[in-house]
Amino acid sequence: DTEVTQTPKHLVMGMTNKKSLKCEQHMGHRAMYWYKQKAKKPPELMFVYSYEKLSINESVPSRFSPECPNSSLLNLHLHALQPEDSALYLCASSPRRQGVGYGYTFGSGTRLTVV
Amino acid sequence: QQQVKQSPQSLIVQKGGISIINCAYENTAFDYFPWYQQFPGKGPALLIAIRPDVSEKKEGRFTISFNKSAKQFSLHIMDSQPGDSATYFCAASWEQAGTALIFGKGTTLSVSS
Numbered sequence: 001d002t003e004v005t006q007t008p009k010h011l012v013m014g015m016t017n018k019k020s021l022k023c024e025q026h027m028g029h030r031a032m033y034w035y036k037q038k039a040k041k042p043p044e045l046m047f048v049y050s051y052e053k054l055s056i057n058e059s060v061p062s063r064f065s066p067e068c069p070n071s072s073l074l075n076l077h078l079h080a081l082q083p084e085d086s087a088l089y090l091c092a093s094s095p096r097r098q099g100v101g102y103g104y105t106f107g108s109g110t111r112l113t114v115v
Numbered sequence: 116q117q118q119v120k121q122s123p124q125s126l127i128v129q130k131g132g133i134s135i136i137n138c139a140y141e142n143t144a145f146d147y148f149p150w151y152q153q154f155p156g157k158g159p160a161l162l163i164a165i166r167p168d169v170s171e172k173k174e175g176r177f178t179i180s181f182n183k184s185a186k187q188f189s190l191h192i193m194d195s196q197p198g199d200s201a202t203y204f205c206a207a208s209w210e211q212a213g214t215a216l217i218f219g220k221g222t223t224l225s226v227s228s
Contacts, residue, residue, distance in 0.1 A: 042204055042221050045215050090159075106159050107158050109157070
């Protein structure tokens, strides 16, 4: 299995809702990432988990809360989002800590719309 | 110093032509340079990557040329096809420091038939 699976593919949520994005990989990768991508822009790094521990938080607002329950799963919990948080949220993984020459495998993303 | 500058922003190429996308970086510690291809509604997919000890790498119709002294690298797509129409991102990282990938701003390629 060489895929990163993200669910749901689309999500519409109100500003008072709480929702979660899920990401799963079974490639044995030990680094997992959350990226945010706006239309016609490159992916922006949000969080990095290395061996299930949060190693990088790129000054992301607290309304985004990541969680790594085990080496195969990554969640992003969303609460009290703003309309400007609408974007494509991408999960990625890599074999060892951060890149190391093998490239990242990205999921297809969750298209999030905040209304 | 952490930026990766990519050009052009958009590119239109005739079917069968050569597409060339360029990237430049400042941080000489970068040691891994991948290119990603992204279709609408999909995540980026790794296309090809190079390390600074190699000046060129070819995989099928895709070639990376790397100029360490100029701190530049480029993607060449030979015999461009309509199916190559996508957004291409160059990226860089510093593996020894364990930095995450830094992406260029992207190039939207349209191959006309």
